[in-house]
Amino acid sequence: MHAAIFREAHQPLAIESVDVDSPAEREVVVRTAATGVCHSDLHFVDGDLPAPPRPMAMGHEGAGVVEAVGAAVTEFQPGDHVVACLSGFCGMCAQCLSGHPNLCTARYVSRSRGADPRLRLDGDGIIQFADLATFAEQMLVHENSLVRIDPDIPLDVAALMGCGVLTGLGAALRTAGLEAGQTVAVFGCGGVGLSIVQGARLGGAGRIIAIDQFQTKLDMARNMGATDVLDASSGDAVEQLRELTGGAGVDHAFEAVGLPSLIRQSIEALAIRGTATIVGVPPAGASLEFPLDAIRPECRIQTSRMGSNRFRTDIPMYLEFYRQGRLKLDDMVTRRLGLEDVNESFRAMKAGEVARSVLVFD
Numbered sequence: 001m002h003a004a005i006f007r008e009a010h011q012p013l014a015i016e017s018v019d020v021d022s023p024a025e026r027e028v029v030v031r032t033a034a035t036g037v038c039h040s041d042l043h044f045v046d047g048d049l050p051a052p053p054r055p056m057a058m059g060h061e062g063a064g065v066v067e068a069v070g071a072a073v074t075e076f077q078p079g080d081h082v083v084a085c086l087s088g089f090c091g092m093c094a095q096c097l098s099g100h101p102n103l104c105t106a107r108y109v110s111r112s113r114g115a116d117p118r119l120r121l122d123g124d125g126i127i128q129f130a131d132l133a134t135f136a137e138q139m140l141v142h143e144n145s146l147v148r149i150d151p152d153i154p155l156d157v158a159a160l161m162g163c164g165v166l167t168g169l170g171a172a173l174r175t176a177g178l179e180a181g182q183t184v185a186v187f188g189c190g191g192v193g194l195s196i197v198q199g200a201r202l203g204g205a206g207r208i209i210a211i212d213q214f215q216t217k218l219d220m221a222r223n224m225g226a227t228d229v230l231d232a233s234s235g236d237a238v239e240q241l242r243e244l245t246g247g248a249g250v251d252h253a254f255e256a257v258g259l260p261s262l263i264r265q266s267i268e269a270l271a272i273r274g275t276a277t278i279v280g281v282p283p284a285g286a287s288l289e290f291p292l293d294a295i296r297p298e299c300r301i302q303t304s305r306m307g308s309n310r311f312r313t314d315i316p317m318y319l320e321f322y323r324q325g326r327l328k329l330d331d332m333v334t335r336r337l338g339l340e341d342v343n344e345s346f347r348a349m350k351a352g353e354v355a356r357s358v359l360v361f362d
């Protein structure tokens with residue numbers, strides 16, 4: 001089968017022929033139908049994050065149809081429609097058992113060291129990004145990285161659930177614990193930021209202020225439920241935001257890009273007792289210097305990992321919202337491309353042209 005392979009930072013991914021092992025006891029082979037293109041892949045390609053082991057098969061936001069299952073798999077059978085999620089969990093560690101499987105500390109969904117590799121390129125084992133590798137015609141993954149979904153949900157839309165949309169919705173509805181009527185600001189309106197806007201709308205936010213430097217993204221944010229938009233390229237976003245809120249600031253500010261300057265703005269935007277939730281992944285080695293007196297009384301600053309998800313229950317719940325018309329997923333997919341267009345999808349993401357590109361397979 002074919003997969004998009006990362007060899008060196010700043011080089012385009014190469015589409016190469018890869019051999020897939022047969023599924024071990026609790027593994028599942030999935031015929032990939034669609035995969036979203038997320039910023040985390042681009043971070044590696046652009047060298048913003050420490051270089052992973054290479055070569056590596058990329059992609060981590062996929063959906064497809066189960067082809068084969070290992071002998072001990074009971075959850076899934078061939079023909080099931082599934083979404084793959086990078087919050088693979090063990091179900092046994094302290095984080096899993098306390099209801100936080102998104103923070104699972106076990107490397108449970110990987111094959112153990114010394115075992116045969118799942119994927120081979122020219123005979124040598126290669127790494128799967130997030131133990132998934134969704135930029136590929138087939139995925140061989142642990143069953144705890146998958147959730148079954150209703151077969152009537154389009155798989156190109158469902159794929160978005162594996163990372164960006166799950167993260168954004170969960171940041172608002174789970175991590176932040178948004179209350180109805182509260183005021184929200186979202187810094188950065190890519191796929192994750194737009195999903196935070198939708199999460200805030202679903203959670204009953206009183207006012208949702210979207211901030212971005214691209215007008216196309218601000219238009220998308222309005223479509224997703226933003227009540228106000230601020231163009232960050234036309235002056236200080238925090239000043240604009242304070243003006244908009246009569247000086248009060250916001251109850252919840254979300255940072256969706258991972259830029260220290262935006263993280264700082266999200267803290268400065270807070271009202272008294274406000275909460276800043278940092279959702280974006282900052283580049284390696286990034287730091288933030290900050291005047292502490294700029295923080296209003298009793299504010300909280302927290303991070304959100306993958307939207308504090310419990311994906312086995314959250315993804316079907318969010319897809320039910322989609323079915324009811326309350327969650328806009330069709331509008332999140334700006335472009336559909338083939339696997340061979342993966343590098344073009346990175347370019348479009350950097351240019352701010354898309355909410356999400358989705359690679360679809362025949």
Ligand SMILES: [Zn+2]
Binds near residue numbers: 038039040060164
């Ligand atoms: Zn991602």
Ligand SMILES: [Zn+2]
Binds near residue numbers: 091105
């Ligand atoms: Zn665990």
